[in-house]
Amino acid sequence: MKIRLLTCFLMSFFGFFLIINSVAFAAATTPLPSRIPTPDTSTGATGTPQQQMVDYLLPYPGMLADHPLYPLKLLRDRLLDFLIRDPVKRVEFNLLMADKRLAMGIALTEKGNHKLAEETVSKGEKYFVLSLDELQRAKEQNRDIHSSLLDRLAKSGTKHNEVVQNLKKQSPEDIQKGYDTSLSLIAENRERIVSFGR
Secondary structure: OHHHHHHHHHHHHHHHHHHHHHHHHOOOOOOOOOOOOOOOOOOOOOOOOOOOOOOOOOEEEEEEEOOOOHHHHHHHHHHHHHHOOOOHHHHHHHHHHHHHHHHHHHHHOOOHHHHHHHHHHHHHHHHHHHHHHHHHHHHHOOOOOOOHHHHHHHHHHHHHHHHHHHHHHHOOOHHHHHHHHHHHHHHHHHHHHHHHHO
């Protein structure tokens, strides 16, 4: 009996330690706000204006969706989502999840798994929508929303647009339609971000 209690206690402690450790790691991998370079309007060799890429770092994606233990990661993420009650922290968490899914999409595309990459990016854009929904809730509760968070959302939206367009170009035609849906959702999200800034 004592051995069972000790085993249960140790397993619970280990599980709690993993959750706390993953929260700390997720907070450490959140990109700091960075500036977007102004578009370079100089003309290239072709005579057309060229734009620089968005200066926004995506977090390390961690375990990819094609890994056999990925369902455990999803369970952990859902548990963390359930435990976070502050709307502003939920904005940050959902933004992190959206950015990680986008980074996973890049890695999966590089591995040649285009279908799973598109599905993962699509789920990431839904996390972005959840982030904006939580931002709306925080505004309705008259919470103090720092301008750096709005800036980070705007930069992330721009980065999502840039990356999804690139992933679409690299994908087979039957997969590109899914990316079109994500791009329209990104456009809606970017409009919502602009409306929050007003």
